[in-house]
Amino acid sequence: MNPPVSPLIAPVIVPADARHIDALMVVMRASFDPAFGEAWSALQLGGTLALDSSFARQALDAAGVAQGFTLSRSAGPEVELLLIAVHPGQRGNGMGRALINTACLDAVRRSASEIFLEVRENNQAALSLYRQAGFLEVGRRPNYYAGVTGARFAALTMRRRLDNFDL
Numbered sequence: 001m002n003p004p005v006s007p008l009i010a011p012v013i014v015p016a017d018a019r020h021i022d023a024l025m026v027v028m029r030a031s032f033d034p035a036f037g038e039a040w041s042a043l044q045l046g047g048t049l050a051l052d053s054s055f056a057r058q059a060l061d062a063a064g065v066a067q068g069f070t071l072s073r074s075a076g077p078e079v080e081l082l083l084i085a086v087h088p089g090q091r092g093n094g095m096g097r098a099l100i101n102t103a104c105l106d107a108v109r110r111s112a113s114e115i116f117l118e119v120r121e122n123n124q125a126a127l128s129l130y131r132q133a134g135f136l137e138v139g140r141r142p143n144y145y146a147g148v149t150g151a152r153f154a155a156l157t158m159r160r161r162l163d164n165f166d167l
Helices: 018-031 044-051 095-109 124-132
Strands: 012-016 052-059 066-075 077-086 114-120 136-146 151-163
Touching: 012 066, 012 095, 018 052, 018 066, 018 077, 018 095, 044 052, 044 066, 052 095, 066 095, 095 124, 114 124, 114 136, 124 136
Parallel strands: 077 114
Antiparallel strands: 012 052, 052 066, 066 077, 114 151, 136 151
16 A cells, blocks of 8 residues: 655656556556446557557656556547546545646647546546536436446536636
């Protein structure tokens, strides 16, 4: 288990690429609830990182160990935040918000006017983070996610306009 990062020490957020897949997969496996099958495989992650339109960031703790990451993809004036993960031992200290802000800044630097993401409707922690970061619900895909118990959940599409983005 990873010790929490001191709230006085901000995580260092740096670019991530295929060289970092193993470290990102450690975070992915710890972060995504296996009851919903949302974690990607290393092959999926590597394939997406290989696309020219994709970009990723990792949040490093004071020891230089990845504790969180984002994976995004550009599509014209839009960016899609495909994945965001924060190691459970690091949640609640601002790392998720810092990663989202960095993804938004990267999107602005790519001339995007908005950033989208998708989230399972019952993922309350993620929904709270996204709403605090200025994302609004703009769509719903009923029964998109299936839990291991057979329960079905909608996928919520959320958007944040970037014309007023300000760190």
